Amino acid sequence: MKTKTVPLKSILLLLILYILQGVIIGFILAIPLYLDSRGAKWQEQGTFNFVFYPFSLKLAWAPIIDAVYISRFGRRKTWLIPIQFLLGIILFILSFYLTTLIEELKIKMLTCIFFLVYFLLASQDICVDSWALTLLTNYNLQWASTCQTVGQTFGRFIGFTILMTFESASFTNRFIRKPFSLSEKSYGLFTIDQFIRFWAIAFLLVSFCIALFKKEKHNDNHLNLCQTYLSIFQLFKKKCVRQLALLFLLSPIGYAATYAMTNLVLKKYGVPKESLGLLGIPLIFVKILIPFCITQTNRPLTWYNRAYLPRLFMCILIGIYIYFTPYILFQWYFYPILTCLFILNESLIYLMLVSRVGFYARISDPCIGGTYITLLSMLGNLGASLTSSAVLYIAEWIKPDRLAYPLLVGICFLLGCLWLIMQYRTVLRLQALPIEKWHLSSMTIVSDDINEEPPETGFKEEEERRNMTDGVIRDQSME
Structure with a gap:
């Protein structure tokens, strides 16, 4: 190609x-x-x-x-x-x-x-x-x-x-x-x-x-203002859009405790806010470099799936390390190890983020491009906000306070694994859908080759070319 x-x-x-x-x-x-x-x-x-x-x-x-x-x-x-x-x-x-x-x-x-x-x-x-x-x-x-x-x-x-x-x-x-x-x-x-x-x-x-x-x-x-607003409801009539919405509303539950509580717990254990700010500097390079690693991918949701389980395990490692923060805070190795853990975790976060937003761009109907992407982004952000709020409210009920963070990290890990098992095939199925299935009408725009034909078509054409090549070789052998 x-x-x-x-x-x-x-x-x-x-x-x-x-x-x-x-x-x-x-x-x-x-x-x-x-x-x-x-x-x-x-x-x-x-x-x-x-x-x-x-x-x-x-x-x-x-x-x-x-x-x-x-x-x-x-x-x-x-x-x-x-x-x-x-x-x-x-x-x-x-x-x-x-x-x-x-x-x-x-x-x-x-x-x-x-x-x-x-x-x-x-x-x-x-x-x-x-x-x-x-x-x-x-x-x-x-x-x-x-x-x-x-x-x-x-x-x-x-x-x-x-x-x-x-x-x-x-x-x-x-x-x-x-x-x-x-x-x-x-x-x-x-x-x-x-x-x-x-x-x-x-x-x-x-x-x-x-x-x-x-x-x-x-x-x-070709849509007027009223039709553009109605298109939001028409999109939710599509089964694939409803499945994608549910997917991104529930997926943050696996890492909600780590996302919402980590910096608060570190500050509670005596880490100065200035130090937390300095920890964010090396993460800037990760956030800028990671998106370039998957610019050529044709399967962004597949990358989202691949990064999910490693991110869950990173949550466990971070949870264990932070649990022992009061005992090792003043050791020379505390900040270097914490920085490495944050860099690995941030790499997975941005790999998932870029994959998700990239999938939004691929499936959005340009006819209502701004509305479509805004709707999908809102669903993803809403899932993160709701799960984070739920975790913080639940943390108030757990006594003693020191157990709240590791306990919730563990519960979120189990829920994340359950989500991955239940939704793994759904993610792959949504990834394989033709682009026109996501659009309001059956008409599609001129796009890249991957968007224009399903993967199966490419395999069929490749197989036909091989058969033709094999036939030529056999004819030459007979001669």
Whole structure:
């Protein structure tokens, strides 16, 4: 089979858009720490937490972005360009007032502003996810998942870790100014205002370049707004979609305790939060490299299956090691071993994540691309949220407290094994379904060769070629 060239321009465009999105998400995740340094109470932190809700509710307006657009301008650019320009303008204006709002603890004002920013980011995410389906149509759609994971991860690293590190006066004075014999300052390499102003300008420049230089392929959506909303219910009429929804709603139960409780238990056992932050630095490289390992896969759900059992065993190893943390916390080998365990676990997490999101991209109907991917992503995130909440509530009932973590890790391991036994064949069957089975209509788009024909067809044609070759050889022998 002839290998298709990688669409570097499309991949670069998607990476830039996802990085911009990730930077602002990481930046907003850092705001509660700045509020805490100014003495914000738990109730005030809880009020600010409302800014994160738009990503969980974006299915409500995803059909609007899919169905309403200006054909001449481009189906995705109709929404993407105004959204990004608006984000850039809001962030640029905010950069002149942000420090004052934080110092004066204007919680309600900050919540309203960042709720609007997060709403625009969620809308931008719908546009970019759905645009990726058409940008990468003639290539392996696994690249859509890779671009999203790598871009958002790198962006969050910049928006959170880089900001928190180099905005800090103490870190900059100790590790940058002092080694270079520079005078100490009361601020870091940059202020939070300068940081957000720089990325506001980046949003405006990228939006201007896309509007001016990037032409979107003509793509007519034959569904009106009402039909696009009804398509959500039509999708759930499909047995395969219902099975996939149940699959991803229940699969997180196997690692729910490790996912929800590990950092909390480590902090309870005396591990400083600064150390937990440093542990996350080597994980960034894992999160960026792992997605590239399966860009050429044609069976993402198979990889999801393969990584599930090893991840369950990693949960057990991490649970055992953390159980003995009070006895080995101050030994020289504690952090190196813990880092290695986290790296292995994070590798499996991102292998499963990229496989799952890649499968979403492969089966989503471009006719309602934004709505379809948003629906599937919401189901996956909902499964993780529900199982994590259930584990944390149950942990309150287990006495003594020290037994809660290892006991729940063990129970989740058994439930995960049970899930794998019951759903293993279902996963393989869903993976083998033709792409058109997942679409609203029987019409399919031009896609990569794997999407266009079932695996069995390829085997049959290969067998026919072998038979023809054998026949020629036999004829030549008879001659």
